[in-house]
Amino acid sequence: MNESDKIFVAGHRGLVGSAIVRELQRRGFARLVLRTSADLDLRDQAAVRAFFEQERPDIVYLAAARVGGIHANNTYPADFLRDNLQIQTNVIDAAWRARTRKLCFLGSSCIYPKQASQPMREDALLTGPLEPTNEWYAVAKIAGIKLCQAYRRQHGFDAISLMPTNLYGPGDNFDLQNSHVLPALIRRLHEAKLRGDAEVTIWGTGTPRREFLHADDLARAVVHLMDVYSGEELVNIGCGEDLSVRELAELIAGVVGFTGRLVFDPSKPDGTPRKLLDVSKAFGLGWRPTISLQEGVASTYQWFLTHRQELRG
Numbered sequence: 001m002n003e004s005d006k007i008f009v010a011g012h013r014g015l016v017g018s019a020i021v022r023e024l025q026r027r028g029f030a031r032l033v034l035r036t037s038a039d040l041d042l043r044d045q046a047a048v049r050a051f052f053e054q055e056r057p058d059i060v061y062l063a064a065a066r067v068g069g070i071h072a073n074n075t076y077p078a079d080f081l082r083d084n085l086q087i088q089t090n091v092i093d094a095a096w097r098a099r100t101r102k103l104c105f106l107g108s109s110c111i112y113p114k115q116a117s118q119p120m121r122e123d124a125l126l127t128g129p130l131e132p133t134n135e136w137y138a139v140a141k142i143a144g145i146k147l148c149q150a151y152r153r154q155h156g157f158d159a160i161s162l163m164p165t166n167l168y169g170p171g172d173n174f175d176l177q178n179s180h181v182l183p184a185l186i187r188r189l190h191e192a193k194l195r196g197d198a199e200v201t202i203w204g205t206g207t208p209r210r211e212f213l214h215a216d217d218l219a220r221a222v223v224h225l226m227d228v229y230s231g232e233e234l235v236n237i238g239c240g241e242d243l244s245v246r247e248l249a250e251l252i253a254g255v256v257g258f259t260g261r262l263v264f265d266p267s268k269p270d271g272t273p274r275k276l277l278d279v280s281k282a283f284g285l286g287w288r289p290t291i292s293l294q295e296g297v298a299s300t301y302q303w304f305l306t307h308r309q310e311l312r313g
């Protein structure tokens, strides 16, 4: 990328998009094109084509998507599948038509089969059945990867697909109905502390293992890989280490200062037993994460305390 490049960051108000914008600005990129979903609904094909015709961005980061946890995926399967198929198809196609030089599509580690051997390598894609609780979202994301590969093969379009692990950080979604496990635990344990609750009940057994990466580390990876990587194979982005949901809850309780009991409810679904990405490819391309989980949770909690009046939900 050159400093004179015009760059469209789709989803710039989200967790990932806002981190990418911060990283691009930090590196001196000033020609950023940004639109909220109210200004430009990426599900609207005609509007997306008109926008690309007019703006003609050189580079596109596709970080707009309908995103949510197990509950949201289970409740709105049609929305998750349709919105994500529409957003990614419209943006990838319009970018190619408008002669965008390079596009980065962001998928998710949920694209891998439920029983994929751990840590999950990029070539585990489409080797087995998906985790049913988020298959709608995963199927859309797999279609996005395939679309990037197909446009590369048929049209020579330089579209790369990166697969981040679970992310967290400033600007995360703390809505109790729709959020991921880490921000949901920060909010619940904080509110339990304020009420002086003796215990907090957490969905599932606490044994599933998960990996977490700070959004600023992801943004550094994504902007770096746009410079050094071009190819149809996906690239995982994670920290290469996982911990159990129980360990995560204990870490967050320590940061938040919740001293009550953590109770696990095994009648609620656990999701995939373990999700750890094999990140040797990304590490081999010259990137390493820099923010420890303890440090990242502490700064995200500070962000939550400062912004909690404005939060959704």
Ligand SMILES: NC(=O)c1ccc[n+]([C@@H]2O[C@H](COP(=O)([O-])OP(=O)(O)OC[C@H]3O[C@@H](n4cnc5c(N)ncnc54)[C@H](OP(=O)(O)O)[C@@H]3O)[C@@H](O)[C@H]2O)c1
Pocket (backbone or CB within 6 Å): 010, 011, 012, 013, 014, 015, 016, 017, 035, 036, 037, 038, 040, 041, 042, 043, 062, 063, 064, 065, 066, 067, 087, 106, 107, 108, 109, 163, 164, 165, 166, 167, 168, 171, 172, 173, 180
């Ligand atoms: N969060 C994670 O743990 C995680 C993990 C792996 C991968 N990812 C990937 O990273 C990407 C972004 O996730 P995120 O966590 O940053 O999500 P997020 O915080 O919910 O942000 C999503 C963004 O998408 C935009 N958007 C949604 N629907 C849109 C529409 N119809 N038209 C235009 N914009 C629309 C929203 O724009 P407005 O704010 O303007 O409404 C929002 O800024 C996704 O592709 C996701 O798969 C995320």
